[in-house]
Amino acid sequence: MLILLCPYCGVKAEETELSPGGEAHLKRIGPDGTAEEFEAYLFARKNLKGVHFERWRHAYGCGKWFLAARDTHTMQVYGTYKAQTAHATDEIVANARQARPEWVPDWPQASEAVVG
Amino acid sequence: MPSRRYSVFAIAREALRQHQGWNRAWTSPEPRDRYKVVIVGAGGHGLATAYYLGRNFGITDVAVIEKGWLGGGNTGRNTTIIRSNYLQDPSAAIYDKALKLYETLSQDLNYNVMFSPRGLIMLAQTEHEVRGYRRTVHANTLQGVATEWIDARRVKQLVPIINIDGPRYPVLGGLYQARGGTARHDAVAWGYARACSDMGMHIIQNCEVTGIETENGQVRAVNTAKGRIGCDKLALVVAGHSSQLAAMAGFRLPIESVPLQAMVSEPIKPCMDVVVMANTVHGYMSQSDKGEMVIGGGTDSYNAFTQRGSWHHIEETVRALIETFPMISRLKMLRQWGGIVDMTGDRSPILSATPVGGIFVNCGWGTGGFKAIPGSGWAMAELVAQGRPGPLAAAFGMNRFREGRFIDESVAAGVAH
Ligand SMILES: Cc1cc2nc3c(=O)[nH]c(=O)nc-3n(C[C@H](O)[C@H](O)[C@H](O)COP(=O)(O)OP(=O)(O)OC[C@H]3O[C@@H](n4cnc5c(N)ncnc54)[C@H](O)[C@@H]3O)c2cc1C
Ligand SMILES: [Zn+2]
Numbered sequence: 417m418l419i420l421l422c423p424y425c426g427v428k429a430e431e432t433e434l435s436p437g438g439e440a441h442l443k444r445i446g447p448d449g450t451a452e453e454f455e456a457y458l459f460a461r462k463n464l465k466g467v468h469f470e471r472w473r474h475a476y477g478c479g480k481w482f483l484a485a486r487d488t489h490t491m492q493v494y495g496t497y498k499a500q501t502a503h504a505t506d507e508i509v510a511n512a513r514q515a516r517p518e519w520v521p522d523w524p525q526a527s528e529a530v531v532g
Numbered sequence: 533m534p535s536r537r538y539s540v541f542a543i544a545r546e547a548l549r550q551h552q553g554w555n556r557a558w559t560s561p562e563p564r565d566r567y568k569v570v571i572v573g574a575g576g577h578g579l580a581t582a583y584y585l586g587r588n589f590g591i592t593d594v595a596v597i598e599k600g601w602l603g604g605g606n607t608g609r610n611t612t613i614i615r616s617n618y619l620q621d622p623s624a625a626i627y628d629k630a631l632k633l634y635e636t637l638s639q640d641l642n643y644n645v646m647f648s649p650r651g652l653i654m655l656a657q658t659e660h661e662v663r664g665y666r667r668t669v670h671a672n673t674l675q676g677v678a679t680e681w682i683d684a685r686r687v688k689q690l691v692p693i694i695n696i697d698g699p700r701y702p703v704l705g706g707l708y709q710a711r712g713g714t715a716r717h718d719a720v721a722w723g724y725a726r727a728c729s730d731m732g733m734h735i736i737q738n739c740e741v742t743g744i745e746t747e748n749g750q751v752r753a754v755n756t757a758k759g760r761i762g763c764d765k766l767a768l769v770v771a772g773h774s775s776q777l778a779a780m781a782g783f784r785l786p787i788e789s790v791p792l793q794a795m796v797s798e799p800i801k802p803c804m805d806v807v808v809m810a811n812t813v814h815g816y817m818s819q820s821d822k823g824e825m826v827i828g829g830g831t832d833s834y835n836a837f838t839q840r841g842s843w844h845h846i847e848e849t850v851r852a853l854i855e856t857f858p859m860i861s862r863l864k865m866l867r868q869w870g871g872i873v874d875m876t877g878d879r880s881p882i883l884s885a886t887p888v889g890g891i892f893v894n895c896g897w898g899t900g901g902f903k904a905i906p907g908s909g910w911a912m913a914e915l916v917a918q919g920r921p922g923p924l925a926a927a928f929g930m931n932r933f934r935e936g937r938f939i940d941e942s943v944a945a946g947v948a949h
Contacts, residue, residue, distance in 0.1 A: 417842065417843060417844065418834075418842070431842060431844065432844050435833075436833045436834040438788075438834075451934045451935070452934060454934075455786070455933050455934040456784070458877070458933070459786035459876075459877050459933045460784040460785070460786050460933075461775075461784075461786070461787070461788050461835075462775070462784070463775035463785075463787055463788050463789055463835060464775075464835075465773070465775075465776055465789075465837045468835060470834065470835070488789075488835050488836050488837050489836075489837045489838070490838075491836065491838055
């Protein structure tokens with residue numbers, strides 16, 4: 417059974433206590449979005465086989481939404497983090513890269529951001 | 533060498549010769565450098581696409597490339613329910629085409645697919661379902677698909693082992709399709725494979741496609757475990773791995789992959805000669821020819837590629853089915869397994885051209901594509917051969933998600949079957 421640590425209340429929650437909420441970090445499209453943007457936002461999921469960032473709600477616990485990094489192929493959990501976060505923590509990235517050295521995050525890294 | 537025609541005379545002749553004269557049902561060739569059409573995925577849908585390309589369009593320069601063994605994906609893992617009682621017109625058209633083709637498939641392929649139109653009941657166990665299924669019966673009547681609403685007494689007559697007075701899930705009636713039933717899943721894949729091989733097509737197993745080569749927005753080749761294979765046209769028919777193949781070609785699909793589970797019991801004497809689906813509790817059951825009770829459950833609710841699924845889903849299914857079929861509580865389960873199903877937002881499939889010239893996709897059959905195999909192959913062959921969809925595939929283009937033209941089957945197909 418899948419077990420995720422709720423980053424709010426600290427409970428190790430079993431799958432049956434949780435409701436999944438699909439891919440995380442989606443950018444909401446505003447009223448002037450194009451049909452393509454709405455399609456991408458509503459339907460075109462990454463559906464990755466590997467490192468996946470996703471939303472979960474601690475439904476039968478504290479009730480809060482949080483985020484998890486999970487491997488959809490091996491079911492390994494790389495870590496959980498709070499929902500009000502732009503992307504996963506460095507520690508989670510390190511965990512994921514340890515298991516999958518070929519994987520690279522698809523957001524700008526701190527070092528690159530400083531240089532840029 | 534083409535395989536020998538199967539018949540009672542062939543069996544008699546071989547019986548006298550210690551069965552030395554049978555050929556292999558299909559060949560295992562090394563791939564050529566290029567084919568006119570390459571199909572990725574030797575599940576039922578990929579093989580049926582190849583078959584109807586040859587039969588209906590005379591295109592036989594075809595390779596079907598499979599990373600594992602043919603029929604080893606969802607086709608060989610499904611619970612084989614066949615029906616065509618969907619709600620929307622485009623669905624009724626393609627699923628009923630499939631059912632009609634199933635009715636004569638054994639003769640067409642000269643291969644016994646054991647199609648068994650034993651009848652199928654979808655139980656209504658809530659008031660909501662009663663209304664939903666009555667609406668489906670009306671829709672089916674307009675579509676010319678014969679289905680009927682039956683009351684609980686009639687359900688009990690058809691399924692004597694059922695408990696219609698359960699405290700949590702009473703049976704209020706059902707949607708009945710007398711033409712529905714089951715077929716042997718492996719035989720469907722094997723029958724198509726044999727017919728394709730006889731037409732000179734290549735089925736290349738143990739050969740994973742790892743990349744797709746394009747040039748100026750047009751497909752050129754696939755890279756595989758057995759090298760580069762050129763093609764004029766490429767059909768991606770890989771169910772749960774559709775997003776992965778699309779990513780190789782540089783586009784995205786409105787698909788999410790989730791595990792769906794099933795299990796079979798020890799074999800018992802014949803006790804149920806119809807297929808029963810109980811969608812409120814996400815469970816369905818039929819009895820195989822060997823006597824096993826074949827039980828399917830619900831999908832996991834998060835993306836995964838483990839052909840296994842969550843334990844608690846099995847528990848939920850069994851717990852609920854035991855109320856409706858008390859006698860199964862004493863059965864031992866022999867095997868449990870999972871397949872990775874490809875879910876779309878409207879629970880309808882995608883048969884479509886793609887942003888890349890020459891690449892076509894057939895996916896999104898989700899929890900219910902076994903029943904569609906012949907109709908889907910028929911429509912996909914039309915799409916690949918002509919470069920544009922025929923009447924069966926027209927409504928199932930991938931742009932419908934952009935254009936808001938959904939084919940909403942969440943009532944008829946939102947559950948696993
Ligand atoms: C447990 C379960 C029960 C079901 N019950 C029913 C039912 O009762 N009735 C019903 O109608 N439907 C049912 N379904 C759904 C049905 O099984 C599928 O919709 C249907 O079999 C899909 O067929 P396919 O040919 O598209 O996919 P598959 O049979 O999965 O074939 C796709 C093939 O593509 C191959 N592939 C993937 N990636 C690559 C690659 N990179 N290179 C080469 N090959 C690749 C795979 O190995 C696989 O063999 C069920 C499914 C499951 C899992
Ligand atoms: Zn919590």
